[in-house]
Amino acid sequence: xxxxxRVYRNKISSTKSMKKIFKAMEMIATSRxxxxxxxxxxxxxxxxxxxxxxxxxxxxxxxxxxxxxRTDDVRRSAVVIMTxxxxxxxxxxxxxxxxxxxxxxLLREQGKDVKVYLVGRKAQAYFDFRRRPFERNWTGDTDxxxxxxxxxxxxxxxxxxxxxxEDGGVDEIHVVYTVFRSMVVQEPRVLRLLPLEVVDANAxxxxxxxxxxxxxESGHNFEFEPNPEEFLxxxxxxxxxxxxxxxxxxxxxxxxxxxxRAMKSAGDNADELIKKxxxxxxxxxxxxxxxxxxxxxxxxxxx
Numbered sequence: 438x439x440x441x442x443r444v445y446r447n448k449i450s451s452t453k454s455m456k457k458i459f460k461a462m463e464m465i466a467t468s469r470x471x472x473x474x475x476x477x478x479x480x481x482x483x484x485x486x487x488x489x490x491x492x493x494x495x496x497x498x499x500x501x502x503x504x505x506x507r508t509d510d511v512r513r514s515a516v517v518i519m520t521x522x523x524x525x526x527x528x529x530x531x532x533x534x535x536x537x538x539x540x541x542x543l544l545r546e547q548g549k550d551v552k553v554y555l556v557g558r559k560a561q562a563y564f565d566f567r568r569r570p571f572e573r574n575w576t577g578d579t580d581x582x583x584x585x586x587x588x589x590x591x592x593x594x595x596x597x598x599x600x601x602x603e604d605g606g607v608d609e610i611h612v613v614y615t616v617f618r619s620m621v622v623q624e625p626r627v628l629r630l631l632p633l634e635v636v637d638a639n640a641x642x643x644x645x646x647x648x649x650x651x652x653x654e655s656g657h658n659f660e661f662e663p664n665p666e667e668f669l670x671x672x673x674x675x676x677x678x679x680x681x682x683x684x685x686x687x688x689x690x691x692x693x694x695x696x697x698r699a700m701k702s703a704g705d706n707a708d709e710l711i712k713k714x715x716x717x718x719x720x721x722x723x724x725x726x727x728x729x730x731x732x733x734x735x736x737x738x739x740x
Contacts, residue, residue, distance in 0.1 A: 449718070456711070488676065511549055513550040514608065516540060519560075519688040520555075521557050525699060534559075552607055556575050557576060617687045617690040
């Protein structure tokens with residue numbers, strides 16, 4: 438009986454230690470979530486302005502550009518998967534990977550090759566474990582969006598888009614990431630990043646443009662010096678940087694929110710386990726005491 442009490446005591450001690458870790462990680466995520474949400478909010482107006490500028494230029498001028506011209510015969514697609522570096526964030530990474538698997542299956546059914554680019558150690562571990570190939574991977578600070586990573590991603594992706602198919606180039610680029618809606622709701626989403634769907638600026642329906650008023654029709658078209666093509670050459674890379682940074686910021690905020698929620702749930706479960714083991718330990722101690730009293734009484738009666 439004493440051994441059983443020691444087992445329960447060890448379980449209570451280890452659960453309390455784990456609870457401290459859960460609480461610490463919950464507090465860290467809570468302290469960083471507000472700053473990350475501010476990044477998401479700050480990235481939206483800039484991306485919105487660039488989106489509308491590009492859309493207006495492309496609709497008012499019949500401009501053909503490598504980043505806006507959609508190939509009818511798409512033979513190879515690039516898929517960027519954004520997960521986390523660390524675990525203890527509930528189903529955050531697994532939801533993104535599930536969405537990415539559905540996308541890749543759909544692309545292959547359409548007869549397209551798929552090149553995979555990974556952000557986060559969870560995605561890398563997922564592909565390494567299954568011995569599946571990927572083109573490149575980036576790790577570190579997935580819960581802290583950085584503009585430098587967005588620029589590096591853009592350089593690699595645009596370089597592959599401009600490379601001929603025979604040399605390993607791609608015809609379109611998709612990004613699988615998580616959109617931060619609220620502290621409770623984070624949704625995995627697929628964004629076709631390139632080539633750009635050029636539409637009227639007032640027809641934009643994604644999260645970048647949803648919260649802004651319509652653009653009034655102007656009486657004349659914009660005039661450019663030297664020409665719209667060079668304007669797009671200068672603006673489109675910045676637009677792609679802004680969209681990729683927005684994806685990274687949403688993913689980072691979603692990761693922190695998921696980790697905060699998961700750690701709070703784990704801490705609550707730890708409290709329940711401690712209560713359960715304490716009750717079982719007390720029952721075992723009471724049973725041991727009762728047994729000892731019974732033995733004493735039985736011995737006294739025998740005398």
